[in-house]
Amino acid sequence: MIKHIGIIGAGVAGLHFGLLLRQHGVAATIITDRNPDEIAGMRLLNTVAHHYITLDRERSLGVYHWPVEEYGYSHHHHVFNLPQPLKFSGAFTAMSRGVDYRIYLPRLMDDFTARGGKIEYRAIGADDLAKLAARFDLIVVGTGRGPFGQMFEPVEEHSPFTRPQRALCVGLYTGVRATDPPGVTISVSPGQGELIDIPMLSFTGKVHALLMENVPGGELEELARLRYDDDPKKFRATLLAKLEKHHPAVYARIDGARFDLQRPQDLLQGGVVPTVRRTSVELGDGKLAIAVGDVHSVLDPVMGQGANIASYSAFVLGEEIVKAHVFDRLFCERVDRRREERVLGAQRWTNMMISPPSEDLLGLIGAMSQNQALADEFTENFNYPERQWARLASPPRIRHWIAEATARRGAAQLATA
Amino acid sequence: MIKHIGIIGAGVAGLHFGLLLRQHGVAATIITDRNPDEIAGMRLLNTVAHHYITLDRERSLGVYHWPVEEYGYSHHHHVFNLPQPLKFSGAFTAMSRGVDYRIYLPRLMDDFTARGGKIEYRAIGADDLAKLAARFDLIVVGTGRGPFGQMFEPVEEHSPFTRPQRALCVGLYTGVRATDPPGVTISVSPGQGELIDIPMLSFTGKVHALLMENVPGGELEELARLRYDDDPKKFRATLLAKLEKHHPAVYARIDGARFDLQRPQDLLQGGVVPTVRRTSVELGDGKLAIAVGDVHSVLDPVMGQGANIASYSAFVLGEEIVKAHVFDRLFCERVDRRREERVLGAQRWTNMMISPPSEDLLGLIGAMSQNQALADEFTENFNYPERQWARLASPPRIRHWIAEATARRGAAQLATA
Numbered sequence: 064m065i066k067h068i069g070i071i072g073a074g075v076a077g078l079h080f081g082l083l084l085r086q087h088g089v090a091a092t093i094i095t096d097r098n099p100d101e102i103a104g105m106r107l108l109n110t111v112a113h114h115y116i117t118l119d120r121e122r123s124l125g126v127y128h129w130p131v132e133e134y135g136y137s138h139h140h141h142v143f144n145l146p147q148p149l150k151f152s153g154a155f156t157a158m159s160r161g162v163d164y165r166i167y168l169p170r171l172m173d174d175f176t177a178r179g180g181k182i183e184y185r186a187i188g189a190d191d192l193a194k195l196a197a198r199f200d201l202i203v204v205g206t207g208r209g210p211f212g213q214m215f216e217p218v219e220e221h222s223p224f225t226r227p228q229r230a231l232c233v234g235l236y237t238g239v240r241a242t243d244p245p246g247v248t249i250s251v252s253p254g255q256g257e258l259i260d261i262p263m264l265s266f267t268g269k270v271h272a273l274l275m276e277n278v279p280g281g282e283l284e285e286l287a288r289l290r291y292d293d294d295p296k297k298f299r300a301t302l303l304a305k306l307e308k309h310h311p312a313v314y315a316r317i318d319g320a321r322f323d324l325q326r327p328q329d330l331l332q333g334g335v336v337p338t339v340r341r342t343s344v345e346l347g348d349g350k351l352a353i354a355v356g357d358v359h360s361v362l363d364p365v366m367g368q369g370a371n372i373a374s375y376s377a378f379v380l381g382e383e384i385v386k387a388h389v390f391d392r393l394f395c396e397r398v399d400r401r402r403e404e405r406v407l408g409a410q411r412w413t414n415m416m417i418s419p420p421s422e423d424l425l426g427l428i429g430a431m432s433q434n435q436a437l438a439d440e441f442t443e444n445f446n447y448p449e450r451q452w453a454r455l456a457s458p459p460r461i462r463h464w465i466a467e468a469t470a471r472r473g474a475a476q477l478a479t480a
Numbered sequence: 481m482i483k484h485i486g487i488i489g490a491g492v493a494g495l496h497f498g499l500l501l502r503q504h505g506v507a508a509t510i511i512t513d514r515n516p517d518e519i520a521g522m523r524l525l526n527t528v529a530h531h532y533i534t535l536d537r538e539r540s541l542g543v544y545h546w547p548v549e550e551y552g553y554s555h556h557h558h559v560f561n562l563p564q565p566l567k568f569s570g571a572f573t574a575m576s577r578g579v580d581y582r583i584y585l586p587r588l589m590d591d592f593t594a595r596g597g598k599i600e601y602r603a604i605g606a607d608d609l610a611k612l613a614a615r616f617d618l619i620v621v622g623t624g625r626g627p628f629g630q631m632f633e634p635v636e637e638h639s640p641f642t643r644p645q646r647a648l649c650v651g652l653y654t655g656v657r658a659t660d661p662p663g664v665t666i667s668v669s670p671g672q673g674e675l676i677d678i679p680m681l682s683f684t685g686k687v688h689a690l691l692m693e694n695v696p697g698g699e700l701e702e703l704a705r706l707r708y709d710d711d712p713k714k715f716r717a718t719l720l721a722k723l724e725k726h727h728p729a730v731y732a733r734i735d736g737a738r739f740d741l742q743r744p745q746d747l748l749q750g751g752v753v754p755t756v757r758r759t760s761v762e763l764g765d766g767k768l769a770i771a772v773g774d775v776h777s778v779l780d781p782v783m784g785q786g787a788n789i790a791s792y793s794a795f796v797l798g799e800e801i802v803k804a805h806v807f808d809r810l811f812c813e814r815v816d817r818r819r820e821e822r823v824l825g826a827q828r829w830t831n832m833m834i835s836p837p838s839e840d841l842l843g844l845i846g847a848m849s850q851n852q853a854l855a856d857e858f859t860e861n862f863n864y865p866e867r868q869w870a871r872l873a874s875p876p877r878i879r880h881w882i883a884e885a886t887a888r889r890g891a892a893q894l895a896t897a
Binding site: 064349388389391392393397400403404452453456457459460463467 | 481766805806808809810814817820821869870873874876877880884
């Protein structure tokens with residue numbers, strides 16, 4: 064069977080997916096309305112780090128262009144802004160890495176076409192659906208924009224929120240000193256929100272993404288509306304004052320004289336309603352469209368899971384397509400079953416982290432600050448959100464995790480005593 | 481963690497499950513209202529064959545008491561009662577075996593208690609629920625009778641029927657000659673129903689289960705209501721006349737003089753509404769009940785999947801229990817995800833076989849009569865209903881299967897030419 068797969072959207076899901084298909088000799092055509100130059104010139108798209116599990120996929124695709132030794136980081140540094148600040152760090156077993164997607168995506172689009180993938184640059188209207196369905200054996204939808212993205216219904220059971228739980232203000236900044244060892248800082252201002260500080264490669268070199276996740280109604284919320292372009296000085300002063308009060312550990316690494324957005328367009332403000340959607344729709348004539356990435360599951364960015372899950376989900380789909388001869392409902396069901404545990408794990412864990420913490424979760428945070436193995440496993444599990452969720456899904460699970468780690472440490476101490 | 485699992489019901493699911501737990505040192509208590517002697521003395525329970533995949537589980541549990549060399553069979557013989565009869569046979573790669581459950585279950589109950597399992601013989605009332613939940617870490621429900629069985633809601637999406645699709649009349653008979661090679665005969669009287677003839681070990685030795693699956697409103701339906709005890713002679717005469725007309729290939733192996741029920745109680749009549757149910761319910765205090773076997777998925781017996789699926793599903797649950805430390809919603813979800821493909825595959829395939837056949841299915845039957853590899857794979861897949869369903873789920877899948885098998889045979893002929 065000669066397969067020809069149509070891909071709507073050239074995000075990380077569409078590109079990793081398309082590259083995987085090409086690696087297996089499957090014909091793949093991406094349709095997108097933005098060419099590489101346009102993407103490079105856009106406002107900040109997001110601030111994404113790829114964990115090693117995603118970097119391994121890049122290696123297998125031959126698109127691992129930015130080595131971790133140069134651009135990566137090895138740790139998560141946790142800070143809780145309490146009267147008695149709580150700090151601990153967890154280590155990954157292999158490094159993660161952040162690259163500005165306005166650099167990343169155009170480069171992978173080149174890789175894709177160099178390997179025989181086709182990209183058609185054009186907008187899709189509602190009247191294109193039937194024509195596209197006729198051209199391809201399967202349509203893979205990797206963008207929520209346009210008529211395909213609208214076709215996938217939310218799954219209520221897995222979509223507990225109707226509005227954003229955080230007011231986001233994320234920018235790429237100069238004048239932030241790196242941590243030692245290099246890492247992401249996850250700073251929590253209890254009741255007010257989180258700041259995720261990610262070392263990242265962008266157009267001017269190494270900068271820092273400051274992803275401010277502000278609780279609606281709290282002291283930090285206004286950052287999601289404060290306009291930089293109207294008054295850059297006021298923006299900086301307001302931001303610095305709030306960082307000093309709510310995220311002092313990050314503030315301490317800022318050089319006020321050099322601190323600024325990398326460029327005025329490197330700021331993104333808004334919010335996300337975490338949503339899981341049905342993943343397949345029938346287009347008529349036996350043809351189906353199947354969702355990957357944000358169209359399938361859009362997450363709050365606080366735990367950095369969205370892009371990693373999109374890449375994972377695209378790989379599962381690609382592997383199944385390579386094996387399959389028929390693209391029907393059962394095919395889609397099989398793909399969903401294979402990717403569901405990780406996709407839902409990421410969504411549920413992330414939703415837990417933007418909800419008021421339970422006593423057990425607070426107990427875990429305390430335990431991680433006293434037990435390196437716990438902190439390391441929590442960090443490592445950013446690669447495996449289904450494992451993280453298996454640790455966190457219910458109070459007995461959290462208590463079991465703490466008890467197990469405590470017993471292990473006790474045994475280790477006895478063994479070396 | 482010391483785990484103690486409560487099991488409601490001593491069918492094949494409950495027993496295979498309990499034996500697996502004991503093998504791993506997990507405490508297991510079965511609660512049932514029927515002791516081994518009572519089971520041995522009951523009316524016919526069902527007519528079940530274990531495929532080799534289930535026999536492998538028996539071997540791993542050390543309860544493989546009835547060797548296939550003595551009691552097993554190797555083939556499925558298909559006969560279609562058409563003006564020009566269509567006949568073909570498929571071979572298993574390893575033998576199947578049928579043993580009367582009134583012999584099988586009591587023997588495994590002995591095995592279970594010999595290995596430290598406990599059996600409590602008593603009926604359960606609605607007011608026992610809370611007390612039982614408090615005694616065990618998890619309640620596994622393997623019988624639809626009693627208050628636990630009523631708690632699991634049907635899943636509409638997977639339960640397309642509201643009434644039985646076949647009027648069943650199944651008995652254990654003497655006077656039926658075995659096929660050569662030994663096998664199950666699947667005789668189809670188009671529009672009227674199926675007869676499944678299974679060689680089986682029962683109390684008097686080797687007998688034949690004749691499972692008549694009669695289309696409601698058809699010429700065979702009355703067999704599901706015809707009373708043996710009122711007039712055995714009339715019952716026999718009516719049955720023989722209908723076999724002669726509708727299932728002549730089986731009729732030809734009957735010795736009229738010796739043909740009779742093994743014993744008057746060896747007859748079962750009625751019908752099944754194929755139903756898939758939700759698999760877990762909360763009992764309060766964080767305790768859960770989870771379903772296995774018929775409570776989870778009850779199938780029409782035509783494809784002989786019910787008991788094999790029950791054993792499979794019990795093993796998946798048992799393996800997960802051995803690994804788990806916490807029995808919560810996520811635990812049940814994980815179990816369900818692991819067993820879903822096979823459980824749904826068996827249900828959907830079986831439902832297809834008791835629905836009017838599509839043109840493509842008729843085409844497949846024709847192709848199997850001409851292509852041994854196709855017939856063998858169809859037979860082998862009785863062990864792997866998820867593979868069978870992956871072959872049958874949509875018209876393009878059936879056509880692909882036929883085309884693939886035809887091409888393979890063509891290539892083989894060329895190679896030997």
